[in-house]
Amino acid sequence: MLKKLPSVRALRLWLMESGVKTNGLTGWLSLALGLYLLLGSPRFVQGQNVCANPRFPGDFSVDKAKICVGSSVNIVGVPANLISAQYNFEYDGKSTIDKVTLAPTKAHTYSTPGSYTIIQSGTGNGAGTGTIFCKEVVVLPVDQVKFTVNVCSGRRAILVPDGSTLGQYDSYEIRWGDGTVERKTRAELTNQPAHTYSNSGNTVYTIALQGVYNPPADCKSTVSQSTPISLIGAATQPTISALKTTSDNTIDIDYQANTGIAVQLYQKVNGAYVSTGKTSTGGGTFTVQTDAKQVQCFQVVTQDACNSTPVKSDEVCSLVLDAKAANKQNNLSWQAYAGTATQFRFYRIRRNGVVNGQLTSRTTTTYTDANDITCGTQYCYSLEATVGPTTITSQQVCVNGINDGTPGDIEGVVVSIENNRPRIVANLPAASLSSTFTLVVSRASGSSGTYQQVGTLVNQNSFVDESADPAAGSYCYQLSYQSACGLSSKPSEPVCSVFLNSNSPKGIDWSASSPFTPSTVAEYIVEVIDSVNNTKREIRVSSNTHLDLTDADLESQTQKYRIITASSDGTVSYSNFYTFRSEVKIWLPDAFTPDGDGMNEVFLAKGIYLDQFRMTIFDRWGEVVFTTTDKQQGWDGTVNGQRALEGQYLYRIEVIDQTNLKTVRTGGVLLVRSKR
Structure with a gap:
């Protein structure tokens, strides 16, 4: 068909826009020329479908x-x-x-x-x-319909079509490979049809799929085939044959299942079994990273792509063994086996790989090995439980044998602050002293704190606590003596460092806890270290734990002190150093009378511990009338050589003291002149 032509009116408008006049004979000639050019132009010729309304119709x-x-x-x-x-x-x-x-x-x-x-x-x-x-x-089109096959237990296969390749076929023909042919609709194929094979042999099958068109096409797609599949029999209960803890965070689990059956490992978490994500087929070993220092329970569960009902193994739980050495015996303990209890048979205790004992009650949780324990010899134990077909083995734990008498008590301890750290010295138990021993040092913050181990000493009796800050408070210590066989004395009586600080503006104070055992405090001596020339003097204060400082002591703004504690047997202990700092003091009058009578003539600041000084005087309008940095100079009540007016003036005094701290004082002073 020809493209629809524009109307004569539209053509005329086009010609007018082009500058062609359309009135009169000339205009109509121009219009006719335009129509000819328009209709005759090749760009307006378009092919037409000759099948539409032919003049002479044929037939076939x-x-x-x-x-x-x-x-x-x-x-x-x-x-x-x-x-x-x-x-x-x-x-x-x-x-x-x-x-x-x-x-x-x-x-x-x-x-x-x-x-x-x-x-x-x-x-x-x-x-x-x-x-x-x-x-x-x-x-x-005759494109292949692609698919995959899931093989499931019970000799079943599921055909899973690729939905993007289903095409326009009216139905789909499945040849299952055992002579069975099924025709499925699109909906049936999408639902993943399954087939169960009756042949019980080990035959390998190939599945074929073909798309089919209904008449009149009556044709089919090219055939797509699966790779050969091997069938799987019905799943039976899988078995955990062994569970062994190999480290603090690793457990190995050996399991057995039907050939070709996929299994997954589950672990009990907060009372419920959850998947570990570990899967395999047939038998094998799962290695699990977990907290093996706690009892862990597991199950092996069958799974397949057909969502068949899973079959679970019996619950199997790990064993956690603890061993402690005592005099002439080693004591073992564990939690009663937590897995399937009905199949429990017995525990076996192995010492250095050899069976040392056997227990038949699942609820038994302790065992004592007193068979020829030698001091210093290492004994390694493992616990086995036989539960039905399963052997559970704990991680091996080792102890050093003890065969010795209990050590005597530590005879005396002293704590003193040296080089700004607590140093503890112990008198060892002479009766049981051996060439090899260990001192265990425990510490508490203050006499009411909880003791925690802070260090050990091998064959030494002096310990410096590098982690303590004596200027922060008093620290108390207990020591225990361990012999070469690991036997310990009872902890010593506590000793506490003397802590010096200040609880009042004109005094120093120190803690009263004793730094000695078994001696007691006989007296305290206050050591004064001159802050200028570093000379020392001592003040004996008997049993007092407070010292009021005299004015003479306060002549310097800072003064260093230390407490020397003497015991009844002459032993001494030193406290921390403490520097006492006095606050800067400034005295100012609230009025002065610069009238020439010789009394109260100058507004002058007086104070102690003043190092740097600046005083500024302002009038009521905030103008500076006087300033000085000489602490001996005051304001005489004049401004530029003229007598200042009577009235209120403001001052600002800035002071840097001997410890380099800044103090600012502001206020008002009244200038008064007497009447003569």
Whole structure:
């Protein structure tokens, strides 16, 4: 068909816009010329479908209106009086008949799917020359329908189609490989059909799938096939044959299951079993990273792609063994076996790999090995439990044997602050002293604190606590003596460092806890270290724990002190150093009378511990009337040599003291002149 032409009115408007006058004969000639040019221009010529409303219709039929790619369509039913008929089997629907390549052939094979127009051109059929007739043919694709196969227990297979390859097929034919052929609709195929094989042998099967078109196409896709599959029998209960703890965080689990059966390991967490994510097929070993110092429980569970009901093994739990050495014996303990109790048979205790004892009660949780224990010899134990077909083995634990008398008590301890750290010295128990021993040092913050181990000493009796800060408070210590065989004395009586600080503006204070055992405090001596020349003097204060400082002591703004504690047997202990700092002091009058009578003539600041000084005087309007950095100089009540007016003035005094701290004082002073 020709493209729809524009109206004459529109053409006239176009010509007017182009500057062509349309009135009169000249205008109409111009319009006619425009129409000619417009209609005759090649860009307005468009091909038409000659199949639509042919002047002389022909006639024919095809043997199939729908075929598959690769199939042929044949022309049939051509009227006898239609002569010189020729055909094009892939008419494009827009070319004129004289532009179409025609041939007398009546059969054609299509290689590409789609919808095609067959055009017939001839003469006769009761009409003149140029008869035209067309028919549509649909060519369908024959692409493979892809799929995978899940093999499940119970000799079942599930076909899982690839939904993107289902195509336009009307149904799907499954050949299961054992002679069974099933036809499925699209919905049935999407639901993943399953097949159970009756043959009980070890036959390997190949499954085939083909898409099928209904008549008139009546053709099929190319066949897709699975890889050969081996069937799996019905799942039986899997078994955990061994569970062994190999380290503080590793457990190995040996298991058995049917050949080809997939299994998954589950672990009990907060009372419920959850998947560990570890899977395998048949038998093997799972290695689990977990807190093996706590009892851990497991199950092996069957699983397959068909969501068959899982079969679970019996619950199997680990064993955690603890061993402690005592004099002439080693004591073992554990938690009663927590797995399936009905199959419990016995415990075995192994010492250095050899069975040392056997217990038949599941609820027994202790064992004592007193068989020839030698001091210093290492003994390594493991605990086994036999539960049905399962052997559970704990991690091996080792202790050093003890065969010795209990050590005597530590005879005396002293703590003193030296080089700004507590140093503890112990008098060892002479009766049981051996060439190899260990001192265990425990510490508490203050006399009411909880003791915690802070260090050990091997073959030494003096310990320096590097982690303590004596200026922060008093620390108390206890020591215990361990012999070469690991036997310990009872902890010593506590000793506490003397802590010096200040609880009042003019005094120092120190803690009263004793730094000696078994001696007691006889007296305290206050050591005074001169802050200028570093000389020392001592003040004996008997049993007092407070010292008031005299004015003489406060002549320097800072003074260093230390407490020397003397015991009744003459032993001494030193406290921390403490520097006492006095606050800067400034005295100022609230009024002065610069009237020449010789009394109270100057406004002067007085103080102690003043190092740097600045005083500024302001009038009521905030103007500076006087300033000085000389602490001996005051304001005489003049401004620029003239007598200042009576009244209130403001001052600001800034002081840097002997410890380099800044102090600022502000206030008001009244200038008064007496009447004469």
